[in-house]
Amino acid sequence: MKKIDGGVTAAKGFEAAGTAAGIKYKDRKDMAVIYSRVPCKAAGVFTSNVVKAAPVLWDKNVVEHSAYAQAVVINAGIANACTGAAGYDCCKKTAERAAQRLDVSEDAVLVASTGVIGMQIPVEKITAGIEELARIKSEGREAGRMAAEAIMTTDTVSKEAAVQFEIDGKTVTLGGMCKGSGMIHPDMCTMLGFVTTDIAISKELLQEALREDVKDTFNMVSVDGDTSTNDTLLVLANGMAGNEEITSKDERYGQFVEALHIVNETLAKKMAGDGEGATALFETRVIHARTKEEARILSKSVICSSLTKAAIFGHDANWGRILCALGYSGVSFDPENIELFFEGEGNPSQGGGNPSQGMDRRIQIYKDGAAADYSEEEATQILSLPEVRVVVDMKMGDCEACAWGCDLTYDYVKINADYRS
Amino acid sequence: MKKIDGGVTAAKGFEAAGTAAGIKYKDRKDMAVIYSRVPCKAAGVFTSNVVKAAPVLWDKNVVEHSAYAQAVVINAGIANACTGAAGYDCCKKTAERAAQRLDVSEDAVLVASTGVIGMQIPVEKITAGIEELARIKSEGREAGRMAAEAIMTTDTVSKEAAVQFEIDGKTVTLGGMCKGSGMIHPDMCTMLGFVTTDIAISKELLQEALREDVKDTFNMVSVDGDTSTNDTLLVLANGMAGNEEITSKDERYGQFVEALHIVNETLAKKMAGDGEGATALFETRVIHARTKEEARILSKSVICSSLTKAAIFGHDANWGRILCALGYSGVSFDPENIELFFEGEGNPSQGGGNPSQGMDRRIQIYKDGAAADYSEEEATQILSLPEVRVVVDMKMGDCEACAWGCDLTYDYVKINADYRS
Numbered sequence: 105m106k107k108i109d110g111g112v113t114a115a116k117g118f119e120a121a122g123t124a125a126g127i128k129y130k131d132r133k134d135m136a137v138i139y140s141r142v143p144c145k146a147a148g149v150f151t152s153n154v155v156k157a158a159p160v161l162w163d164k165n166v167v168e169h170s171a172y173a174q175a176v177v178i179n180a181g182i183a184n185a186c187t188g189a190a191g192y193d194c195c196k197k198t199a200e201r202a203a204q205r206l207d208v209s210e211d212a213v214l215v216a217s218t219g220v221i222g223m224q225i226p227v228e229k230i231t232a233g234i235e236e237l238a239r240i241k242s243e244g245r246e247a248g249r250m251a252a253e254a255i256m257t258t259d260t261v262s263k264e265a266a267v268q269f270e271i272d273g274k275t276v277t278l279g280g281m282c283k284g285s286g287m288i289h290p291d292m293c294t295m296l297g298f299v300t301t302d303i304a305i306s307k308e309l310l311q312e313a314l315r316e317d318v319k320d321t322f323n324m325v326s327v328d329g330d331t332s333t334n335d336t337l338l339v340l341a342n343g344m345a346g347n348e349e350i351t352s353k354d355e356r357y358g359q360f361v362e363a364l365h366i367v368n369e370t371l372a373k374k375m376a377g378d379g380e381g382a383t384a385l386f387e388t389r390v391i392h393a394r395t396k397e398e399a400r401i402l403s404k405s406v407i408c409s410s411l412t413k414a415a416i417f418g419h420d421a422n423w424g425r426i427l428c429a430l431g432y433s434g435v436s437f438d439p440e441n442i443e444l445f446f447e448g449e450g451n452p453s454q455g456g457g458n459p460s461q462g463m464d465r466r467i468q469i470y471k472d473g474a475a476a477d478y479s480e481e482e483a484t485q486i487l488s489l490p491e492v493r494v495v496v497d498m499k500m501g502d503c504e505a506c507a508w509g510c511d512l513t514y515d516y517v518k519i520n521a522d523y524r525s
Numbered sequence: 526m527k528k529i530d531g532g533v534t535a536a537k538g539f540e541a542a543g544t545a546a547g548i549k550y551k552d553r554k555d556m557a558v559i560y561s562r563v564p565c566k567a568a569g570v571f572t573s574n575v576v577k578a579a580p581v582l583w584d585k586n587v588v589e590h591s592a593y594a595q596a597v598v599i600n601a602g603i604a605n606a607c608t609g610a611a612g613y614d615c616c617k618k619t620a621e622r623a624a625q626r627l628d629v630s631e632d633a634v635l636v637a638s639t640g641v642i643g644m645q646i647p648v649e650k651i652t653a654g655i656e657e658l659a660r661i662k663s664e665g666r667e668a669g670r671m672a673a674e675a676i677m678t679t680d681t682v683s684k685e686a687a688v689q690f691e692i693d694g695k696t697v698t699l700g701g702m703c704k705g706s707g708m709i710h711p712d713m714c715t716m717l718g719f720v721t722t723d724i725a726i727s728k729e730l731l732q733e734a735l736r737e738d739v740k741d742t743f744n745m746v747s748v749d750g751d752t753s754t755n756d757t758l759l760v761l762a763n764g765m766a767g768n769e770e771i772t773s774k775d776e777r778y779g780q781f782v783e784a785l786h787i788v789n790e791t792l793a794k795k796m797a798g799d800g801e802g803a804t805a806l807f808e809t810r811v812i813h814a815r816t817k818e819e820a821r822i823l824s825k826s827v828i829c830s831s832l833t834k835a836a837i838f839g840h841d842a843n844w845g846r847i848l849c850a851l852g853y854s855g856v857s858f859d860p861e862n863i864e865l866f867f868e869g870e871g872n873p874s875q876g877g878g879n880p881s882q883g884m885d886r887r888i889q890i891y892k893d894g895a896a897a898d899y900s901e902e903e904a905t906q907i908l909s910l911p912e913v914r915v916v917v918d919m920k921m922g923d924c925e926a927c928a929w930g931c932d933l934t935y936d937y938v939k940i941n942a943d944y945r946s
Contacts, residue, residue, distance in 0.1 A: 222896050427576050
């Protein structure tokens with residue numbers, strides 16, 4: 105199992121493209137396509153929000169009722185959410201035109217949108233964009249990168265990941281891209297994620313692997329607690345690796361699940377670290393919890409706490425806010441019995457300078473119901489690193505979970521007070 | 526039932542004081558006392574956080590096991606939370622000294638703290654503060670105001686309310702004060718609230734009236750979603766109005782509940798409007814919901830949404846975020862069927878100028894699954910008023926609820942990144 109440089113075009117037979125179709129203002133890229141040369145098994149998980157965007161409704165239908173999918177058309181700039189019948193019609197027109205231009209079945213076209221809620225997408229811009237995407241789509245590293253850039257909104261960097269492993273002596277590749285920076289509190293998961301693979305696997309197992317893995321990856325990310333109307337994570341498997349199709353939960357399925365987890369976790373962490381206005385990736389790892397579900401609830405409560413997030417931005421070891429967030433999570437525990445640690449990774453963002461400061465560092469900050477004997481100065485140094493981790497030892501069992509968020513900054517407010525302007 | 530100018534000294538027989546005891550840095554007021562000349566029935570509701578501050582544990586014991594309470598000693602600056610056995614001992618020493626100096630029973634002394642979590646309070650400063658408070662405490666408007674100022678932390682204004690009504694031909698007065706600006710998401714209920722009244726009522730009915738009313742008042746407020754370790758709301762009733770004691774849910778009980786609701790709601794709204802960094806009070810009123818509980822969940826989900834709060838700060842009618850927050854609240858509904866309105870009150874903060882712009886204004890922004898035909902300019906004007914309200918018509922039943930929050934601003938981040946510095 106090795107990580108490789110790549111995205112949605114890393115697996116065999118997948119092509120992609122990104123272009124500027126004029127949906128965003130100015131000449132910024134805002135449309136992408138993913139295309140497989142052969143039909144794919146498709147799996148998807150979608151927002152739990154009662155208010156679902158039109159593309160979510162469209163894709164749920166395709167994933168549930170079509171035997172195969174072969175293309176995904178994605179736009180940024182307008183979310184096509186809260187757009188009524190006209191919004192759904194836009195999805196249909198998108199699928200029609202893509203089917204025609206890519207020579208695939210209409211019910212094999214998935215669509216995804218991200219951007220402002222409540223505006224209608226100008227359909228003529230979408231159809232013109234499809235013409236261009238069909239013309240320029242291609243295999244190769246650069247095509248995947250173009251697609252990853254075209255789906256960004258307030259993201260500051262594009263997000264891709266890929267792994268390779270062997271099954272039946274065949275090389276299998278799994279690659280993905282995602283976008284997401286604000287309105288991020290996936291609960292499936294305006295997070296859009298797309299994973300492509302050349303593995304041969306049954307549709308049922310593909311869906312199950314995805315459904316299980318998001319619980320520990322995308323669903324453990326929060327930027328602002330707002331679960332979007334558009335969250336979508338799709339996996340396309342086209343079978344071109346040439347392995348015998350996986351149809352039971354054998355060792356090969358285990359390998360696929362491990363690979364999927366690596367790609368999903370890598371993408372999820374990239375999303376959290378690039379949260380709107382973020383200066384740091386903020387991770388909370390809960391260990392020795394009674395149950396996996398309690399570990400998830402506790403870790404997510406900490407990374408969602410506005411006060412804790414603001415303290416991380418201020419490099420302030422205000423651990424009382426962490427204990428407070430654990431306390432209101434809904435999980436019962438004895439505060440006197442737990443322990444807290446701060447860990448930091450990476451090179452301090454300020455000044456660059458001495459690389460020896462960039463080594464992993466760890467201090468205990470709380471035990472026996474009160475502050476541990478730590479140095480505020482050292483705590484502040486750790487909290488100034490680009491990856492900050494809180495480790496919570498519940499000392500109650502042997503389950504653990506990890507959640508990812510970011511700090512709360514002036515720029516988060518600025519971005520979201522001005523978003524539509 | 527009439528609102529009057531007043532606070533915790535408005536009711537007969539109550540005295541108060543505020544002083545600077547040196548717990549906060551510089552010479553800012555940081556200690557207050559409330560004292561009744563005769564013993565009071567006491568009721569209290571406290572934080573639901575598993576991590577409870579020492580004063581919360583102390584007060585729960587007094588409210589549950591003491592027949593009477595007669596004094597409350599409050600400090601700001603240090604929360605006495607996550608302080609272990611030493612923290613509880615500080616509460617005991619506070620009660621001992623107050624009992625001695627005020628000539629009341631030790632188990633009739635309530636304590637409350639707000640401020641930084643995890644630090645120990647210097648007990649000698651508390652005892653010296655009690656000496657001073659005992660010396661200067663008095664009746665009258667000014668004494669109540671001093672106490673209200675002394676319990677502030679990041680609050681920018683002190684918060685008081687009082688009402689008067691008649692029972693059995695006797696004038697009954699109810700007055701209160703509260704503090705709270707950050708770590709505010711009461712779920713009883715660092716919000717501290719204190720209500721005093723001269724009504725004669727049984728302890729059981731006093732507690733029940735309080736427990737029921739906070740569901741629609743303090744528990745419907747959120748500044749940042751963080752439920753504090755210290756939330757405390759206490760009511761003291763000393764019976765000095767001279768009415769026959771209320772011991773059943775008669776008409777007089779109904780009058781008391783109405784008065785309590787007015788004081789609690791007034792204090793709760795003042796707290797929300799003075800949320801850390803806030804420039805506007807942000808209210809969400811859900812009408813025609815199926816159940817009261819669903820109305821509460823929906824309204825609270827909107828005022829808790831970081832994205833919606835940032836949009837209010839930006840005076841941006843980004844109603845998609847409101848619909849999104851309703852959608853992930855956990856309540857099921859048909860998004861095509863609901864309607865949204867913006868309302869605004871008060872004089873525009875900018876410029877002052879023309880008072881005729883300060884009249885109440887209302888526009889419809891969403892119906893039939895899509896944007897209503899409104900003017901963005903008018904929406905922006907309404908969202909620039911100091912009190913902004915979203916009205917959500919669920920069209921599903923006849924229940925309603927109201928929740929109060931504030932906008933999310935640069936100053937919220939600044940205050941909380943720097944809080945301990």
